[in-house]
Amino acid sequence: MLTREDIFKHVQETYGTLPDYPFRKFPNYAALRHASNGKWYGLVMNILPEKLGLEGNEEIDILNLKCPPELIGSLRNGWDILPGYHMDKEHWISLVLxxxxxxxxxxxxxxQSFNLTK
Structure with missing residues (x-):
């Protein structure tokens, strides 16, 4: 199982990215942005599983990533890779961490998301 901390460590080591927290209403939502243009390439959120059509009552961490539309259909499996939560579902996926x-x-x-959002 990956954790949000695993992801934060990876993106800092690989891309020099530190998460930022742009939403006062959702203080644990962490945006992963390009330093050069400020665009998001990832968003880590904690949500209730029911918002994704999954079972459970306790919040889960998800990671939204941009993905080429031609790959999205083959990646989504209804368990760990789902349509992008609160994003354009044609271009974004949500991973249940x-x-x-x-x-x-x-x-x-x-x-891939990092490169697509440069």
Whole structure:
């Protein structure tokens, strides 16, 4: 299972990104932005599973990433990769962090999102 701290460590080491917290109403929502243009390439949020159509009553951490539309359909599986929560569902996906495999392709998806939003 990946945690938000794992992701923050990875993006700091790889891209020099520190999370920022732009929403007063949602103080744990962390934006991952490019230093050069301020665009988001990721957003870490804590939400109730029901907002994604999942079972459970306790908040979960998710990571929104930009993804090429031609890949989104093959990635979404209804369990750990879902349509982008509160984002354009044609271009964004949401990863449920407590369902992800840290040895999987998550860091590749982060890199892809980083490159797509330059």
């Amino acid at each position: 407590n369902h992800t495999d840290p040895e999987g392709e998550i860091y590749n998806l982060i890199e």
